[in-house]
Amino acid sequence: MIPSLASRHSWFEATARKRIAGLLDPGSFTEILPPAASTPSPHLAKLDLPGAFDDGIVIGCGQLEKQPIFIAAQEGQFIGGAVGEIHGAKLVGLLKRAVREKPAAVLLLIDSGGVRLHEANAGLIAISEIMRAVLATRAAGVPVLALIGGSCGAFGGMGIVAKLCSAILISEEGRLALSGPEVIETVAGVEEFDSKDRALVWRVTGGKHRYLMGDCAMLVEDDVSAFRAAATAFLADWQEPAPSVGLLRATQRQLENRLTAYGAYRDGLQIWAALGVTNPESVPLLDRDSLVALKEGLPT
Amino acid sequence: MKLNDILDALFPAGHTVRVANQVITGVAQTAQGTVAVLGTTDAAAIDHAMALALSGYILDTLEQHPGRPLVFLVDTCGQALSRSQELLCLNGSLAHLAQCVDLARRQGHPSLSLVTANAVSGGFLSFGLMADRCYALADAQVRVMDLKAMARVTKIAHERLLELAISSPIFAPGAENYRRMGGIEAIWERPSAGLLEAALGQGARADERTEDRRIALGAERGGRNLAAAILQTVDSALAAA
Numbered sequence: 001m002i003p004s005l006a007s008r009h010s011w012f013e014a015t016a017r018k019r020i021a022g023l024l025d026p027g028s029f030t031e032i033l034p035p036a037a038s039t040p041s042p043h044l045a046k047l048d049l050p051g052a053f054d055d056g057i058v059i060g061c062g063q064l065e066k067q068p069i070f071i072a073a074q075e076g077q078f079i080g081g082a083v084g085e086i087h088g089a090k091l092v093g094l095l096k097r098a099v100r101e102k103p104a105a106v107l108l109l110i111d112s113g114g115v116r117l118h119e120a121n122a123g124l125i126a127i128s129e130i131m132r133a134v135l136a137t138r139a140a141g142v143p144v145l146a147l148i149g150g151s152c153g154a155f156g157g158m159g160i161v162a163k164l165c166s167a168i169l170i171s172e173e174g175r176l177a178l179s180g181p182e183v184i185e186t187v188a189g190v191e192e193f194d195s196k197d198r199a200l201v202w203r204v205t206g207g208k209h210r211y212l213m214g215d216c217a218m219l220v221e222d223d224v225s226a227f228r229a230a231a232t233a234f235l236a237d238w239q240e241p242a243p244s245v246g247l248l249r250a251t252q253r254q255l256e257n258r259l260t261a262y263g264a265y266r267d268g269l270q271i272w273a274a275l276g277v278t279n280p281e282s283v284p285l286l287d288r289d290s291l292v293a294l295k296e297g298l299p300t
Numbered sequence: 301m302k303l304n305d306i307l308d309a310l311f312p313a314g315h316t317v318r319v320a321n322q323v324i325t326g327v328a329q330t331a332q333g334t335v336a337v338l339g340t341t342d343a344a345a346i347d348h349a350m351a352l353a354l355s356g357y358i359l360d361t362l363e364q365h366p367g368r369p370l371v372f373l374v375d376t377c378g379q380a381l382s383r384s385q386e387l388l389c390l391n392g393s394l395a396h397l398a399q400c401v402d403l404a405r406r407q408g409h410p411s412l413s414l415v416t417a418n419a420v421s422g423g424f425l426s427f428g429l430m431a432d433r434c435y436a437l438a439d440a441q442v443r444v445m446d447l448k449a450m451a452r453v454t455k456i457a458h459e460r461l462l463e464l465a466i467s468s469p470i471f472a473p474g475a476e477n478y479r480r481m482g483g484i485e486a487i488w489e490r491p492s493a494g495l496l497e498a499a500l501g502q503g504a505r506a507d508e509r510t511e512d513r514r515i516a517l518g519a520e521r522g523g524r525n526l527a528a529a530i531l532q533t534v535d536s537a538l539a540a541a
Contacts, residue, residue, distance in 0.1 A: 089527035093534025163395035
């Protein structure tokens with residue numbers, strides 16, 4: 001059911017705290033290291049930049065349909081949700097706790113451009129620690145879900161982290177990639193990637209494309225309660241598999257086949273046509289339900 | 301330093317290594333027996349094909365040679381920058397590679413990486429930083445971005461960044477900065493069979509090898525002091541799920 005416009009709360013526009021409040025059971029969230037108990041990044045202060053008490057990430061525990069959940073939400077409005085030393089350590093700490101306490105799931109509300117350049121080395125090492133901690137959490141049998149639909153998307157190291165999760169739930173507004181279009185344009189030229197061409201950026205990195213390609217498990221309306229419903233539905237059906245060569249072999253084959261089939265393409269339109277979409281130009285105009293129906297009807 | 305000279309210095313007892321599309325795969329002999337040797341050369345910009353060549357070789361090793369140590373040679377300028385690469389979700393292939401390195405650890409394959417020349421952002425994250433331990437040659441370049449580009453993006457004067465870089469390891473390029481922060485275990489003056497074998501020998505105890513100790517190491521070395529305290533606080537915070 002699509003909520004009426006009046007009752008919709010855009011995930012894209014919500015703050016990290018609003019997303020958590022709307023996602024979890026009302027009143028169930030307890031923040032770990034709340035702003036009152038924290039200090040802003042001294043590294044930013046050294047550069048005369050304003051810090052944030054939560055360093056751009058909110059972490060804690062709560063419940064989703066009465067199931068115990070660990071949750072982390074990045075605040076895209078603070079330096080693009082980028083990962084610095086404190087920010088990264090909060091997330092690593094939460095995941096380490098999850099290995100021990102085994103909640104029903106960890107939800108990562110990603111809204112980040114990746115490494116925080118002002119703390120570049122600390123950020124890069126922290127992303128590596130997050131990567132290992134996500135896999136350790138999953139290996140302990142705890143699913144880790146990535147939810148993507150904020151203004152910063154999931155880029156750089158956080159794009160890699162997202163793809164290490166059990167699954168990704170993404171909205172049409174969500175974007176997922178490694179290098180940002182601006183970076184590619186700066187280095188390789190505007191002919192390679194015109195970052196001002198919003199429609200093109202979206203056809204390459206946007207939620208619909210990632211969902212059609214199978215890189216994201218679910219496409220979700222840009223609505224906080226839709227994300228809640230999707231996360232609940234996903235977890236109800238999901239049993240975290242033990243890491244194995246067999247699973248990674250299957251992924252390896254799939255990625256190799258995909259590279260052979262689509263490696264020369266440069267636009268989502270080309271891939272969607274090759275996937276069997278009869279009218280690829282219509283994809284950007286489809287609403288969420290029609291797109292999901294289209295994907296389910298595609299030849300496999 | 302040429303790849304062959306590095307290989308000769310690391311593996312005087314012999315190595316059979318193939319390089320294709322800047323991807324290194326092969327085996328070498330050490331005092332601890334045969335090891336798998338893999339990685340990238342000539343400042344490779346990691347793309348789907350390279351990532352999948354590496355992950356495929358790791359999976360072959362896991363299937364055919366249980367327990368065989370993995371030695372990664374890292375020389376990458378980062379990830380390939382192109383629209384077609386992003387169209388196929390490059391972060392997904394890099395994540396797959398990282399997952400293969402992680403699975404090797406879980407299945408009892410000790411691993412180490414050696415940065416031979418360049419280690420930059422996404423390329424470094426996908427395998428070099430995923431090994432049990434990461435080492436770097438003294439003249440290796442390790443970074444997210446060079447200071448000039450960083451000045452442009454952050455809109456902070458280059459001179460100011462240069463000045464701050466002297467006292468803080470937090471953002472300026474350099475293997476030594478990564479060592480002080482715990483991301484790099486040790487710096488080697490030159491590639492050496494003795495250092496390699498000592499490093500491989502360190503992986504004897506499985507719990508030592510599999511535990512990610514980089515935050516603690518960064519605190520011990522005084523290069524990264526906040527993370528350890530945050531970890532401790534999060535760990536002991538009263539919050540019940």
